[in-house]
Amino acid sequence: MHHRSLLILTTAVTAGALTLTACGSRDEGSKGGESAKTSVTIGLDAPVTGELSALGLGIRNSAQLAVDNANKAGEVKGVTFKLEPLDDKAQANVGQQNATKLAGDKDVLGIVGPLNSSVAQSMQQVAQQSGVVLISPANTTPDLTQGKDWKQNKRVRQFSTYFRTATTDEVQGAFDGQFAWEKGKFKNAYVIDDQKTYGAGLAASFKTQFTKLGGKVVGSEHVNPEDRDFKAVVAKVKAAKPDVVFYGGEYPAAGPLSQQLKDGGVTAPLMGGDGMYSADYIQLNKKAQGDYASSVGKPVEQLESAKKFIADYKAAGYKDRYEAYGGSTYDATWAVIQAVKKVVADNGGKLPTDARKKVVDALNKVSFDGVTGHVAFDQYGDTTNTMITAYQVDQGKWVARFSAEFKKFDKAGKS
Amino acid sequence: MNELPQQLANGLILGAMYGLIAIGYTMVYGIVQLINFAHGEIFMVGGFGALTVFLLLPSGVNLLYALPLMLIGAVLVAVLVGVAAERFAYRPLRGAPRLAPLITAIGLSIALQQAVWKWYPEGNKARVFPQFKGDSFQILGATVQRGDIFVLVAAPVCMIALGFFVSRTRSGRAMQATAQDPDTAKLMGINTDRIIVLAFAIGAAFAGVAAVAYGLRTGEVQFRMGFILGLKAFTAAVLGGIGNIYGAMLGGVVLGVAEALATGYIEDIPGMQQFGGGAWKDVWAFVLLILVLLLRPQGLLGERVADRA
Numbered sequence: 101m102h103h104r105s106l107l108i109l110t111t112a113v114t115a116g117a118l119t120l121t122a123c124g125s126r127d128e129g130s131k132g133g134e135s136a137k138t139s140v141t142i143g144l145d146a147p148v149t150g151e152l153s154a155l156g157l158g159i160r161n162s163a164q165l166a167v168d169n170a171n172k173a174g175e176v177k178g179v180t181f182k183l184e185p186l187d188d189k190a191q192a193n194v195g196q197q198n199a200t201k202l203a204g205d206k207d208v209l210g211i212v213g214p215l216n217s218s219v220a221q222s223m224q225q226v227a228q229q230s231g232v233v234l235i236s237p238a239n240t241t242p243d244l245t246q247g248k249d250w251k252q253n254k255r256v257r258q259f260s261t262y263f264r265t266a267t268t269d270e271v272q273g274a275f276d277g278q279f280a281w282e283k284g285k286f287k288n289a290y291v292i293d294d295q296k297t298y299g300a301g302l303a304a305s306f307k308t309q310f311t312k313l314g315g316k317v318v319g320s321e322h323v324n325p326e327d328r329d330f331k332a333v334v335a336k337v338k339a340a341k342p343d344v345v346f347y348g349g350e351y352p353a354a355g356p357l358s359q360q361l362k363d364g365g366v367t368a369p370l371m372g373g374d375g376m377y378s379a380d381y382i383q384l385n386k387k388a389q390g391d392y393a394s395s396v397g398k399p400v401e402q403l404e405s406a407k408k409f410i411a412d413y414k415a416a417g418y419k420d421r422y423e424a425y426g427g428s429t430y431d432a433t434w435a436v437i438q439a440v441k442k443v444v445a446d447n448g449g450k451l452p453t454d455a456r457k458k459v460v461d462a463l464n465k466v467s468f469d470g471v472t473g474h475v476a477f478d479q480y481g482d483t484t485n486t487m488i489t490a491y492q493v494d495q496g497k498w499v500a501r502f503s504a505e506f507k508k509f510d511k512a513g514k515s
Numbered sequence: 516m517n518e519l520p521q522q523l524a525n526g527l528i529l530g531a532m533y534g535l536i537a538i539g540y541t542m543v544y545g546i547v548q549l550i551n552f553a554h555g556e557i558f559m560v561g562g563f564g565a566l567t568v569f570l571l572l573p574s575g576v577n578l579l580y581a582l583p584l585m586l587i588g589a590v591l592v593a594v595l596v597g598v599a600a601e602r603f604a605y606r607p608l609r610g611a612p613r614l615a616p617l618i619t620a621i622g623l624s625i626a627l628q629q630a631v632w633k634w635y636p637e638g639n640k641a642r643v644f645p646q647f648k649g650d651s652f653q654i655l656g657a658t659v660q661r662g663d664i665f666v667l668v669a670a671p672v673c674m675i676a677l678g679f680f681v682s683r684t685r686s687g688r689a690m691q692a693t694a695q696d697p698d699t700a701k702l703m704g705i706n707t708d709r710i711i712v713l714a715f716a717i718g719a720a721f722a723g724v725a726a727v728a729y730g731l732r733t734g735e736v737q738f739r740m741g742f743i744l745g746l747k748a749f750t751a752a753v754l755g756g757i758g759n760i761y762g763a764m765l766g767g768v769v770l771g772v773a774e775a776l777a778t779g780y781i782e783d784i785p786g787m788q789q790f791g792g793g794a795w796k797d798v799w800a801f802v803l804l805i806l807v808l809l810l811r812p813q814g815l816l817g818e819r820v821a822d823r824a
Contacts, residue, residue: 149632149639151737295794322794326743328733331525332778333793335518352641356733363651363660364521383643384735 137180138451142167142436143202144183145213145223147190151352154380155215158423159237160185163212165409165416166433176441178449183433184208188219195219196226203230209459210235210436212429217241217297220262228259231456233463235263235436237429240374240396241297242268245480255480261460263481265428265435265472266396267488267506269298272373273305273348275488275506276394280306280344280371281313283490283502284392288318290342290368292333292357294325294349302373303348310346318342323357325349330357334364342368344392350375355384362387369492377424377491377498388493392501397472397487399500400427409471431470439463517656522779523772524657528732530771531670535725536748537755537763538677539597539718545694545758546714548613549605552620554722555745556627557597561723562644562736563635564592569645578645582665582727589723596627597719601712624742631738641737644730662731669724674764677717681760686713694758747800754804756817765815773803 144163147156167183170176184202188195195214202208203226210233214220220239227234236244245262246255250270280286289310293303300322307317319340321333337345345361345368347354358370358381369390370376377393385391400406400422409430413422439462444451452458467476473485489503539554568588572581604623608616631638647661659667681687692700693710701707729744730736747770755766777799782791790798807815 151640153640321792323792324794324797326739327793328735328740329529330793331529332522332775332796335521335525335775336779338521339518356735359734360660363658365651365658380640384641386646386734 137178139182139207140176140179140209140440140451141182141184141202141205141207142433143198143205143208143211143213144185145188145195145198145202145211145219146185146215148185148187150189152190152215152350154378154420155238155423155425156187156190157418157420158426159213159215159429161416161418161420162237162409162413162422162426162429163433165412165418166430166437168416169412170434170437175437176444179440179444179451181437181440182207188214188216190216190219192216192219192222196222199223199226199234203227203232208232209440209455210463212237212432212436214239215425217244217301220244221297224259224262227261231261231460233261233263233436233439233456233460234259235432235463236266237264237432238266238374238425239264240266240269240272241301242270243297243301245482257480259481263432263435263463263477265432265470265475265483265485266374266425267483267486269301269373270305271486271506272394272396272488273302273307274309275504276302276346276371276373276490277306277309277315278313278506279392279394279490279502280310280346281315284344284371286315286343286368288316288340288342288344290337290340290345291317291320292337292345292347292349293320293322294347294353295322296325296349298373298375299325299348299350301348302375303346306346306348323349323353325353327353328356330360331364333357334360334366337361337368338364338366342366344368345370347372347376351378351381351384355381355388358391359385359387374424379421379423379498382493382496382498388496391493392490393498394488394490395424397427397485398489398503399491400471402500402503403427403472405469405473406471427471431472431475434468434470435463435466435475438466438468442466518779520656521658522775524654524659526772526775527768528659528663528666528771529774530751530768531666531764532725532728532732532767533744533748533751533771534764534767535666535670535673535721535728536744537752537767538673538721538760540749540752541755541757541760541763542714542718544752545760546690546697547605547609547711549616550620550749551600551605551715551718552617552745552749553600553604553623553627554597554718555741555743555748556624557593557600557719557741558722558726558729558745558748559736559738559741560596560627560631561589561593561719562726562730562740563631563638563642564723565589565727565730566642566644566736567592578647581645586724586727589727590720591723593719593723593726594716597715597722598712601715606708606711624745628738628742635738638738641735644734644736646731646734660732662728665731666725666728669728670764673721673724674761677721677760680717686710690714750800750804754807754814756814759814759816762814762816769815770800770803774800 146159167181186198215238242250293299354376371392374395377395382388439459442462443458486506491498565585689705751766751770755762774796777796
């Protein structure tokens with residue numbers, strides 16, 4: 101009895117496997133026969149569930165849009181793109197598993213994502229080992245591209261396969277510091293961060309620029325990213341009487357923090373980086389009026405180049421907004437598509453066998469006008485576009501106040 | 516400006532909330548010697564119960580009138596889940612080795628979190644919880660938010676009611692008897708199963724009240740909120756002496772005040788600057804716990820731990 105069921109099982113499995121193999125080989129045949137389409141997969145890793153899902157869903161949808169547009173327009177002849185979206189729940193270990201899974205599929209020529217710098221740290225190594233491109237629309241920690249000694253200007257490219265379309269915290273934090281001093285006319289700042297790679301880096305770079313220009317940091321504080329109760333911190337902030345409170349961190353904590361600051365009698369606005377720039381921030385925080393957040397790039401609504409993106413996004417009927425990283429995700433995905441296009445063109449219209457390596461090389465030289473501006477990468481894999489915009493909450497909406505191209509930090513270190 | 520009154524008020528409010536949740540740990544432990552690690556999640560579903568009631572009410576309703584209904588919703592959902600957990604997850608394991616129900620509790624905790632994440636509409640992110648409009652109050656040099664008045668009133672009321680119930684009513688005395696010696700209590704004609712269900716229900720009801728307080732305070736409820744808070748409340752229960760209901764409330768308040776003061780003042784001690792602030796408050800809270808347990812292993816108000824644990 102036992103033997104027989106085992107036999108049946110084995111037969112079924114073998115038969116199934118054979119059928120599948122047969123399918124596969126038939127496909128191969130038709131490909132060779134009539135130069136039919138090759139399929140290229142672009143992986144996507146973002147937190148589409150959990151607290152940061154608002155940003156993550158915007159990323160996923162925008163990448164899908166880029167892939168769909170490329171297929172519709174026949175951007176690369178003979179190649180159809182497919183997006184394989186995975187959820188990293190904003191956790192580094194999940195991101196690493198996703199990277200391993202995607203890298204194991206040889207149709208994957210690039211991975212777009214992740215959102216969090218801490219997740220990127222765990223994915224970079226995997227991507228590097230398998231030689232597949234990892235391109236993030238949102239990572240802003242300088243260490244990811246320039247190494248941990250960037251503060252001493254010993255900048256060394258860390259991973260040849262890692263790129264990003266978002267500018268670094270060094271640039272963004274410095275922009276925030278300059279904005280607070282010059283445009284906000286704030287003299288005294290209280291700096292809070294959530295101790296994560298992103299938050300601490302942003303806050304440190306804000307502090308440096310703000311004090312360099314003459315501002316005074318009247319106090320600083322670290323909180324846990326999981327905290328939602330900041331009353332004890334609020335009491336300290338209130339006693340220090342700052343003109344502005346800077347927060348290095350993300351909106352799930354920034355929302356309650358801002359509200360509790362104002363409930364506790366602090367009149368200074370809260371200011372933060374792109375991690376705070378989300379519609380959910382205003383939803384979670386009834387006293388957001390007057391708060392500032394910066395975000396990379398110009399507001400896509402204001403860019404001529406983004407009009408098509410916004411129209412397409414609307415037409416595609418996604419139920420989530422494209423949020424802060426929609427434009428940069430579209431550009432990141434498009435950059436991979438352009439690299440594949442070049443590789444295919446150089447190889448006489450067919451995908452070469454060492455496509456992954458060639459795509460990495462091509463991406464270094466990519467140059468086109470994207471949704472957020474000109475897309476190209478410097479020697480570290482960072483975007484050459486350092487446009488940053490400061491937004492302020494007004495009547496329950498983020499309103500763009502000021503955009504500028506922050507002076508490029510030059511390679512020699514003269515800032 | 517002197518920030519001490521403010522920090523004490525913050526600690527008291529936070530501590531009262533810890534205390535309300537800690538009651539659930541302590542009552543269940545006192546009677547069946549089970550650490551119900553899913554209690555934090557019972558608190559969490561209570562919060563979603565209150566939110567559901569609010570969303571079902573016509574929009575624009577005055578929160579003051581909606582609050583009693585939300586409270587009923589929170590308590591109802593929390594008690595239902597708490598009692599169901601007792602009936603289906605813990606009762607079948609009564610008499611099993613101590614480790615089995617403990618692991619069941621952890622599994623239940625994960626299951627409840629994931630259930631809310633999956634099936635509550637938009638439960639995968641923080642849901643906005645209604646809050647009182649208007650300015651905060653100034654009381655004795657401290658700013659107290661409107662919503663916090665709720666926990667400052669609810670916690671003492673709940674404690675007095677519970678104290679009365681335990682010491683004056685028939686069921687309460689039956690509960691004390693069961694805690695002291697379940698077998699003898701059974702011989703005296705006490706239905707211990709019913710008493711155990713009652714302990715779970717009371718603990719869950721208190722967690723429901725705490726969940727409403729949490730929602731009013733932070734303006735959001737989310738599927739993970741029970742984890743950290745549950746852990747803190749468990750700490751409070753141990754600090755106060757697990758098994759003792761007044762100890763749970765005292766432990767909660769001590770823990771809350773310790774956290775607030777650690778955030779505010781540790782860094783003013785010379786040489787301790789890098790150990791101060793919000794990032795280290797949990798560390799100091801646990802240092803306090805260890806110190807108390809070293810000096811008084813039974814906790815602040817605890818008794819008779821030796822023959823139990």
